[in-house]
Amino acid sequence: MHDGPIIHYFVDEAGDPVLFNSKGRILVGEDGCSSFFILGKLDIEDPLQLATDLDALRADLLRGPYFKNVPSMQPENRKTALAFHAKDDLPEVRREVYKLLVQQNVRFYAVVRNKHDLAAYVQQQNERDVVYRYSQNEQYDLLVKELFRKLHHMAEQVNICFAKRGSKPRNQALRRALEKADAAFAEDFGFNHPATNTVTSSTPQHSAGLQAVDYYLWALQRFYQRKEERFLDMIWPQVGEVHDLDLVEDGRRGVFYTKQKPLNLAAFEKK
Numbered sequence: 001m002h003d004g005p006i007i008h009y010f011v012d013e014a015g016d017p018v019l020f021n022s023k024g025r026i027l028v029g030e031d032g033c034s035s036f037f038i039l040g041k042l043d044i045e046d047p048l049q050l051a052t053d054l055d056a057l058r059a060d061l062l063r064g065p066y067f068k069n070v071p072s073m074q075p076e077n078r079k080t081a082l083a084f085h086a087k088d089d090l091p092e093v094r095r096e097v098y099k100l101l102v103q104q105n106v107r108f109y110a111v112v113r114n115k116h117d118l119a120a121y122v123q124q125q126n127e128r129d130v131v132y133r134y135s136q137n138e139q140y141d142l143l144v145k146e147l148f149r150k151l152h153h154m155a156e157q158v159n160i161c162f163a164k165r166g167s168k169p170r171n172q173a174l175r176r177a178l179e180k181a182d183a184a185f186a187e188d189f190g191f192n193h194p195a196t197n198t199v200t201s202s203t204p205q206h207s208a209g210l211q212a213v214d215y216y217l218w219a220l221q222r223f224y225q226r227k228e229e230r231f232l233d234m235i236w237p238q239v240g241e242v243h244d245l246d247l248v249e250d251g252r253r254g255v256f257y258t259k260q261k262p263l264n265l266a267a268f269e270k271k
Contacts (some may be wrong), residue, residue, distance in 0.1 A: 005155060005156045005157060006155060006156070006157045006158075006159065007043060007155040007157070007158045007159070007195070008043070008044050008045075008047050008159050008161075008209065009041045009042065009043055009044075009158060009159070009160045009161070010041065010042045010044060010047075010161050010163075010207065010209030010210050010212065010213045011039065011040070011041045011042075011144075011147070011160060011161065011162045011163065011213065012039075012040060012162075012163040012210055012213045012214055012217055013037065013038060013039050013040070013140070013143075013163070013165075013217070014034075014036075014037075014038040014040070014217035014218060014220065014221040015034030015035075015036050015037045015038055015115075015221060015225075016033070016034055016037060016136075017037050017113075017115075017136040017139045017140055018033055018136065019115060019118065019119045019122060019134060020119070020122075020134070026119050028115040028116055028119050029115075029116065034115065034221075034225065035114070035115055035116060035224070035225060036112055036113065036114060036115060036221065036224045036225060037112075037113040037115055037118075037139070037143070038110055038111070038112050038113070038217060038220055038221055038224070039110065039111050039140070039143040039144065039146075039147050040108060040109065040110035040111075040147075040213055040216060040217045040220065041108075041109050041110075041147055041148075041160075041213065042106055042107070042108050042109075042209060042212055042213035042216055043106060043107040043108075043109070043240070044104070044105075044106050044209050044212065045104075045105035045106065046105065047208065047209050050104055050106075050208050050209065050212060051208035051209075053100055053104070054084060054097075054100065054208045054211060054212070055208070057096060057097065057100055058080070058081075058084065061073070061080075061093060061096065062081060066092075067090075067092075067093075070090065072088055072089065072090065078205075080093055082205050083203075083204040083205040083211050084097050084204075084211045084214075084215070085204060085211070085214055086214055086215045086217075086218035086219075087218060094215075097215055098215065098231070098234060098235075101212060101215055101216075101235070101238075102234060102235065102237075102238065104212070104238075106212065106238055107238060107239075107240045108213070108216040108235065108238055108239050108240060109147060109239075109240045109241050109242070109243075110147070110216075110217070110220055110241075110242045110243070111143050111146045111147050111242075111243045111245060112220070112224065112242065112243065112244045112245060112246075113139070113143065113245050113246060114244075114245075114246035114247070117246040118139070118246070122134045137170070137173065140165070141173060141174070141176070141177040141180075142177075144174060144177035144178065144181065145177050145178075145180045145181045145184060146181075146243060146245065147181075147243075148177075148178055148181035148182075148185075149181040149184040149185050149188065150185065150188075150241075154195075155195045156195060156196065157195060157196055157198065158195040158196070158197050158198070159198045159200070160174075160178070160197055160198065160199050160200070161200050161201065161202055161207060161209060161210065162174055162199065162200070162201045162202075163201070163202070163203070163204070163207075163210050163213075163214075164201045164202065164203055170201070171199050171200070171201055174199050174201075175197070175199050178197050178199065216235055216238075216239075218231070219231035219232050219234070219235050220232060220242065223263070223265075223268075227265060229264055229265050232263065232264070233264070236259075236262060236263075237259075239257075239258075239259070239263075240258070241256055241257065241258050242256070242257040242258075242263050243255075243256050243257075244256075244257070244263075
């Protein structure tokens with residue numbers, strides 16, 4: 001998005017890495033189990049200003065009579081009254097949040113995993129190696145590596161805030177995944193990644209940046225899960241890159257979508 005001494009990334013997921021039930025049956029695509037697992041990062045020019053803007057919008061919505069009796073707007077329900085979350089927010093709220101976000105100086109990047117293809121791969125691995133076991137955390141870390149293996153910034157310092165997953169902090173594992181991304185970058189481009197990474201984890205309630213990246217992920221997820229492109233169209237001017245890891249084009253697996261090559265239903269359904 002920009003060159004500068006410090007870059008701020010906020011990272012979250014859409015969907016989940018679940019593939020099987022406890023007996024090994026594939027759950028992908030069934031109710032409660034997504035068909036895609038998406039990891040996204042949002043490069044935010046001014047996280048403090050974004051937090052101020054989102055807080056002001058929330059306060060304005062809570063003040064008015066229109067949402068007075070809406071359950072999600074009550075603090076005790078721990079939803080919109082505390083943090084914006086696209087899945088939980090009312091459509092009227094969601095529209096106001098998107099109107100605010102598209103005015104911000106941000107850039108969104110994502111990697112997408114088709115879980116049907118991933119489940120087929122895991123089954124093939126199980127046939128070849130009886131001790132192989134699929135790991136959700138390993139899959140998440142693989143997507144971290146893919147998300148950060150390209151040079152999306154030029155900076156001395158990169159602050160990366162991950163959304164917390166589960167009850168146990170995984171900052172060390174995430175740092176290792178980022179180290180692998182740096183190694184992959186050096187192998188791909190012939191020189192070392194120039195920035196130093198600082199890794200933290202937080203929750204949307206305590207991070208406006210995580211609230212924001214959730215909205216961008218939700219728009220992309222709606223496209224993949226429901227073939228609904230209006231939300232993706234709205235944010236696309238702020239998209240740096242979407243990397244579909246499993247889509248095949250011209251005999252090669254993995255397709256990159258950018259401003260020059262937009263992701264939309266017309267392009268997607270040709271594959």
